[in-house]
Amino acid sequence: MTDNPLLHAAGLSKAFAGVQALDGASFELRSGEVHALVGENGAGKSTLIRIITGAIEADEGSILLDGETLSHLTPQEARRRGIAAIYQQPQIFPELSAAENIALGCERGGLWRLIDRSARRRRAGQLLERIGARFSPDAIASDLTMPEQQLLEIARAIGADARLLIMDEPTASLTEADVENLFRVIGELRDGGAGVIYISHRLEELPVIADRVTVLRDGRTIATRAMPEIDRRELIRLMVGRELSAVFPKREIEPGVTALELRGAGCTTSGVSDVTLELRAGEILGLAGLVGAGRTELARMIFGLTPADEGEIRVHGEGVRIESPADAIRLGIAYVPEDRRRHGVIAELPVRANTTLAALDEFSRYGFLDLGRERDTAAEYVARLGIKTASVDAEAATLSGGNQQKVALGRWLATKPAVLILDEPTQGIDIGAKAEIHRLMGDLAAEGMAILMISSEMPEILGMSDRIAVMRGGRIVGLFDRAEATPERVLELALKE
Numbered sequence: 001m002t003d004n005p006l007l008h009a010a011g012l013s014k015a016f017a018g019v020q021a022l023d024g025a026s027f028e029l030r031s032g033e034v035h036a037l038v039g040e041n042g043a044g045k046s047t048l049i050r051i052i053t054g055a056i057e058a059d060e061g062s063i064l065l066d067g068e069t070l071s072h073l074t075p076q077e078a079r080r081r082g083i084a085a086i087y088q089q090p091q092i093f094p095e096l097s098a099a100e101n102i103a104l105g106c107e108r109g110g111l112w113r114l115i116d117r118s119a120r121r122r123r124a125g126q127l128l129e130r131i132g133a134r135f136s137p138d139a140i141a142s143d144l145t146m147p148e149q150q151l152l153e154i155a156r157a158i159g160a161d162a163r164l165l166i167m168d169e170p171t172a173s174l175t176e177a178d179v180e181n182l183f184r185v186i187g188e189l190r191d192g193g194a195g196v197i198y199i200s201h202r203l204e205e206l207p208v209i210a211d212r213v214t215v216l217r218d219g220r221t222i223a224t225r226a227m228p229e230i231d232r233r234e235l236i237r238l239m240v241g242r243e244l245s246a247v248f249p250k251r252e253i254e255p256g257v258t259a260l261e262l263r264g265a266g267c268t269t270s271g272v273s274d275v276t277l278e279l280r281a282g283e284i285l286g287l288a289g290l291v292g293a294g295r296t297e298l299a300r301m302i303f304g305l306t307p308a309d310e311g312e313i314r315v316h317g318e319g320v321r322i323e324s325p326a327d328a329i330r331l332g333i334a335y336v337p338e339d340r341r342r343h344g345v346i347a348e349l350p351v352r353a354n355t356t357l358a359a360l361d362e363f364s365r366y367g368f369l370d371l372g373r374e375r376d377t378a379a380e381y382v383a384r385l386g387i388k389t390a391s392v393d394a395e396a397a398t399l400s401g402g403n404q405q406k407v408a409l410g411r412w413l414a415t416k417p418a419v420l421i422l423d424e425p426t427q428g429i430d431i432g433a434k435a436e437i438h439r440l441m442g443d444l445a446a447e448g449m450a451i452l453m454i455s456s457e458m459p460e461i462l463g464m465s466d467r468i469a470v471m472r473g474g475r476i477v478g479l480f481d482r483a484e485a486t487p488e489r490v491l492e493l494a495l496k497e
């Protein structure tokens with residue numbers, strides 16, 4: 001152990017109106033280590049990070065870099081000292097190209113000063129290649145998919161040549177191949193002497209990538225351990241302060257009528273083709289595949305965002321045309337997109353309004369909003385999903401990342417649709433709430449809802465689904481019953497060229 005850690009955060013406290021986000025938390029990072037930071041949604045992880053990067057100032061406590069106290073740290077100063085971060089909420093400039101976005105993170109001076117554009121492009125290309133991204137440096141950021149944007153942010157942070165690299169849930173929307181690439185690069189940075197703070201709700205990643213782990217709970221540091229010395233169970237106990245039971249409470253439900261049926265359906269513009277699929281009431285159908293396999297595109301097609309232009313779609317046995325989300329909603333189809341970080345909540349609206357937004361019809365009578373019922377419903381979902389908020393009247397922007405996602409999910413659950421499409425439902429959600437969401441999905445299926453669940457987490461796919469469809473290249477390439485699906489079989493189909 002070195003005497004002087006790279007970073008020492010000591011006794012940090014931070015309160016926001018009525019919420020004690022950090023309460024005397026401490027954290028230490030050495031050079032050449034990957035240090036995981038874990039805790040439930042709202043534990044204070046992002047707040048700690050924002051203090052270290054100079055985005056906000058602590059009420060109390062100090063930050064030492066190489067033993068030197070940093071006071072009144074600004075983001076510019078943090079960057080100058082070699083601190084770079086990938087934030088939980090995307091910080092990409094949508095109208096700029098990938099190369100320009102990367103340049104913003106690494107080049108000193110403004111983006112518009114005289115520069116060698118081809119050198120910038122080349123450098124961006126190398127960075128993107130290094131992390132295994134398969135899009136061009138010229139791609140406009142807003143045209144990239146969510147996982148691609150995440151890779152772009154990673155490339156930008158790595159390009160900054162930081163000595164202290166902070167990653168707030170970098171893998172939330174990445175698939176296993178991308179994660180593997182990312183871990184390789186993180187390993188190289190560590191070997192080069194950088195210190196890495198790694199935040200993730202995917203606990204299974206930690207033994208692979210982290211040297212040590214620190215657990216935060218309610219804004220306090222609960223423990224710091226060497227990763228090999230702690231097992232998953234102990235980690236969870238430290239995070240939630242109690243033992244957690246079965247993670248996948250799969251219930252056996254007799255499937256009912258066919259709620260949704262696709263026959264040779266496809267959408268030329270989004271590359272989905274020849275999809276034949278049946279989804280029955282009470283059934284959870286898992287949609288597996290790699291990023292880019294067309295799973296989100298299929299969901300968007302069913303929801304009318306990119307309408308089908310071939311084949312047939314039937315809802316409750318009747319042929320339908322779904323030309324817009326309004327059509328889909330009218331037919332009882334709801335869609336919770338993966339991109340909840342951006343489109344999930346309306347930041348300025350209170351939690352209460354965010355929860356009931358999708359079911360507005362139900363909450364307004366003769367054009368007047370029934371505020372009492374809105375509050376009740378919001379309160380119900382806040383309790384069911386364990387949403388950590390000062391009250392249902394708090395602005396959504398004040399919630400932690402994971403808690404915002406729970407609000408977005410609650411909003412669609414509150415509409416009680418016949419067909420519910422969930423794209424990565426538990427991404428970024430902590431382990432306790434995850435079990436709760438899985439239980440809720442089981443309840444909804446038992447009530448007769450048909451659920452189509454896209455997930456990149458193999459345990460979630462295998463644990464929750466009655467049947468599993470595997471996609472590759474915009475097509476369904478295999479369908480398994482729950483009993484016959486294994487991780488190897490699913491992966492093999494997803495990968496096959």
Ligand SMILES: Nc1ncnc2c1ncn2[C@@H]1O[C@H](COP(=O)(O)OP(=O)(O)OP(=O)(O)O)[C@@H](O)[C@H]1O
Pocket residue numbers: 016017019020021039040041042043044045046047048088388389397398399400401402403428430
């Ligand atoms: N600007 C703000 N105003 C009010 N409360 C805030 C604000 N920012 C954070 N909080 C509160 O501080 C607490 C800690 O939030 P933080 O974002 O640090 O959690 P987290 O550990 O990163 O959680 P997650 O895993 O969900 O990302 C939460 O209860 C959150 O609601």
Ligand SMILES: [Mg+2]
Pocket residue numbers: 045046047088168400401402
């Ligand atoms: Mg956070």
